[in-house]
Amino acid sequence: MWRRAGRFVAGRREATAGFAIVLVIAGFSWVGPLVWRVNPLSVSLLSSLLPPTSRHPFGTDEVGRDVLARVMSAGQLDILAALAITAVGGVIGMGIGLAAGLRGGVAENVSMRLIDALLAFPPLILALAISVALGAGTTSAALGITISTIPFYARLMRSEVLRVRALPFVEAAEASGGRPSRIVTRHILPHTWRVMAIQASSVVGYAVLTLAALGFVGLGVQVPTPEWGTMITSGLSYVLSGQWWIGVFPGALLLALVIGCNLVADGLGGDTPVSLLTGPRRAPTPE
Amino acid sequence: MTRTVGSRLIGAAITLFIASVAVFVILRLLPADPARLILGPLASPAAIQHERAALGLDQPLYTQYATYLVGFAHGKWGFDYENGTPVLTEVVTRLPASLELGFYALLFATVGAVVAAVASVGARSHAVDRIFRSLAFVGLGSPPFWIGLMALVLFAEYLHWLPGPVGRLGVGIAPPPTTTHFYTWDALLHGRWGTFVDAFRHLLLPALTLGLAPFGYLFRLLRHSLMEVSDEDFLLVCQGKGLTRWQALLRHGVPTALLPALTALGLLVAQLVAGSVLVESVFDWPGVGQLVVNSVLAREYGVVQAFVILSAVAFVLMNMVVDALYVVVDPRLRRPATVSR
Numbered sequence: 001m002w003r004r005a006g007r008f009v010a011g012r013r014e015a016t017a018g019f020a021i022v023l024v025i026a027g028f029s030w031v032g033p034l035v036w037r038v039n040p041l042s043v044s045l046l047s048s049l050l051p052p053t054s055r056h057p058f059g060t061d062e063v064g065r066d067v068l069a070r071v072m073s074a075g076q077l078d079i080l081a082a083l084a085i086t087a088v089g090g091v092i093g094m095g096i097g098l099a100a101g102l103r104g105g106v107a108e109n110v111s112m113r114l115i116d117a118l119l120a121f122p123p124l125i126l127a128l129a130i131s132v133a134l135g136a137g138t139t140s141a142a143l144g145i146t147i148s149t150i151p152f153y154a155r156l157m158r159s160e161v162l163r164v165r166a167l168p169f170v171e172a173a174e175a176s177g178g179r180p181s182r183i184v185t186r187h188i189l190p191h192t193w194r195v196m197a198i199q200a201s202s203v204v205g206y207a208v209l210t211l212a213a214l215g216f217v218g219l220g221v222q223v224p225t226p227e228w229g230t231m232i233t234s235g236l237s238y239v240l241s242g243q244w245w246i247g248v249f250p251g252a253l254l255l256a257l258v259i260g261c262n263l264v265a266d267g268l269g270g271d272t273p274v275s276l277l278t279g280p281r282r283a284p285t286p287e
Numbered sequence: 288m289t290r291t292v293g294s295r296l297i298g299a300a301i302t303l304f305i306a307s308v309a310v311f312v313i314l315r316l317l318p319a320d321p322a323r324l325i326l327g328p329l330a331s332p333a334a335i336q337h338e339r340a341a342l343g344l345d346q347p348l349y350t351q352y353a354t355y356l357v358g359f360a361h362g363k364w365g366f367d368y369e370n371g372t373p374v375l376t377e378v379v380t381r382l383p384a385s386l387e388l389g390f391y392a393l394l395f396a397t398v399g400a401v402v403a404a405v406a407s408v409g410a411r412s413h414a415v416d417r418i419f420r421s422l423a424f425v426g427l428g429s430p431p432f433w434i435g436l437m438a439l440v441l442f443a444e445y446l447h448w449l450p451g452p453v454g455r456l457g458v459g460i461a462p463p464p465t466t467t468h469f470y471t472w473d474a475l476l477h478g479r480w481g482t483f484v485d486a487f488r489h490l491l492l493p494a495l496t497l498g499l500a501p502f503g504y505l506f507r508l509l510r511h512s513l514m515e516v517s518d519e520d521f522l523l524v525c526q527g528k529g530l531t532r533w534q535a536l537l538r539h540g541v542p543t544a545l546l547p548a549l550t551a552l553g554l555l556v557a558q559l560v561a562g563s564v565l566v567e568s569v570f571d572w573p574g575v576g577q578l579v580v581n582s583v584l585a586r587e588y589g590v591v592q593a594f595v596i597l598s599a600v601a602f603v604l605m606n607m608v609v610d611a612l613y614v615v616v617d618p619r620l621r622r623p624a625t626v627s628r
């Protein structure tokens with residue numbers, strides 16, 4: 001079993017490295033607070049804006065909160081939210097794509113037009129609009145990002161279903177009288193998982209990044225709850241007066257996490273360039 | 288060909304129509320009460336009633352949608368209470384700053400990606416390839432606002448090479464006479480070298496920050512297509528006719544490899560639009576992106592709505608332009624009008 005695992009890892013060095021990065025950051029966020037027992041919310045104006053020392057390894061912010069504790073607690077929130085966004089958006093998007101790919105006809109046309117209309121907005125802007133409408137807060141930001149991820153899955157799932165459906169073994173299953181539901185679950189869906197897993201892992205990176213971006217704009221997670229994006233925002237006003245540590249650490253973790261997710265997506269996808277979620281539009285084919 | 292263009296136009300029109308419905312649904316129907324959203328939590332019930340009537344929220348939905356669409360087409364984008372100007376005026380005055388920044392970001396990204404891709408594929412060196420691929424990974428994975436922050440710390444605060452976040456020009460430098468609305472171009476047109484240098488120094492950091500993500504995307508795309516092209520027989524033929532490997536790659540490989548990158552142009556514009564929201568406020572760049580961030584914070588509803596619609600229009604138009612460009616660039620797509628003369 002170990003040998004198989006070793007071969008699996010050796011063949012996918014990039015993906016393994018990416019997964020390791022994600023695991024390390026997750027471990028830092030969840031195990032860290034057990035070791036570093038400092039309340040991320042406790043304010044102490046006397047020790048505000050202290051540079052990194054052994055008492056505060058990442059320094060303190062403008063109201064004296066420990067940046068290390070805040071970074072760890074923010075990591076939990078960001079990772080959980082990103083996973084939830086990826087899962088919910090994935091289920092809805094794949095459902096739409098599957099239905100469109102299987103049914104065809106008017107239903108396919110209508111749903112794909114709707115998906116196209118969602119794709120007409122830059123994803124961040126769509127998420128921003130939805131969270132403006134729902135009011136600032138973690139839930140509405142997460143909801144906005146979730147909706148903006150649906151098209152990524154739906155289009156890919158539809159094209160995958162169309163691809164797999166045309167393969168001979170599906171035809172064989174149909175000819176030998178397999179029930180449609182069984183054909184879908186046993187023959188079509190398993191062949192879409194790899195591509196969907198690649199898509200999902202790049203969506204995790206997108207979700208973390210967008211959640212931080214909305215937090216940066218002031219729409220996502222609200223103060224005083226620590227979140228990487230909002231922490232970078234509050235660090236912004238202190239950077240030019242020399243207190244770099246408030247914004248640097250959360251951003252570095254964010255960068256590492258997103259790179260980890262992209263490495264996983266990339267490593268699983270082989271050498272084809274990751275299609276940055278929506279993928280490059282297909283070039284028109286010469287007639 | 289006319290038919291292809293026609294069907295593309297109709298497709299784009301349908302997409303834009305549904306997108307406008309989406310904006311209407313998101314920004315007018317989703318909020319519990321748009322009037323409350325506009326006036327804020329402290330407004331009196333009477334004022335809310337009045338605002339609801341003014342917005343036409345007591346009308347049937349289709350009337351509301353029609354009024355909203357007609358009003359938007361006529362440039363009635365609402366009033367920006369924060370700045371005391373109509374939203375249209377505010378967007379129009381700020382647009383040149385964003386366009387100039389976006390232009391240079393795209394320029395840096397494209398030039399950088401072409402150079403990096405050629406170096407990566409042509410040099411046949413693992414080290415070079417790895418360096419550029421890591422840079423692309425950072426570009427795609429980094430929050431642009433954080434990269435901007437790091438750039439400021441390093442180049443403005445620590446090294447003092449470039450100015451800090453103070454906008455388009457330094458203190459005491461007058462903007463050049465307006466011709467193109469791009470400060471760098473205007474300064475050159477009117478021969479003001481000092482102003483040009485100052486404007487360029489001010490836009491260097493924000494443009495590089497904004498261009499990093501498009502660079503990452505474009506580099507990966509170009510590297511991939513250049514690798515495919517470099518295996519093609521026609522490059523071997525070119526070398527057989529006496530060109531060196533580099534000459535063949537640069538003269539014949541790069542133009543061919545650039546073709547697939549054209550499809551990415553729409554996506555790059557979307558990246559730039561979204562990125563400008565995040566980058567401009569870091570550098571205090573007086574563009575539309577900064578306006579959007581300020582409006583979100585001040586709950587200025589009209590600005591956000593206008594921006595969302597405009598970015599969708601820009602995205603869809605860009606994709607249409609790309610389709611048209613494809614026909615221009617790729618002769619195979621130009622079907623002969625008549626077979627026999």
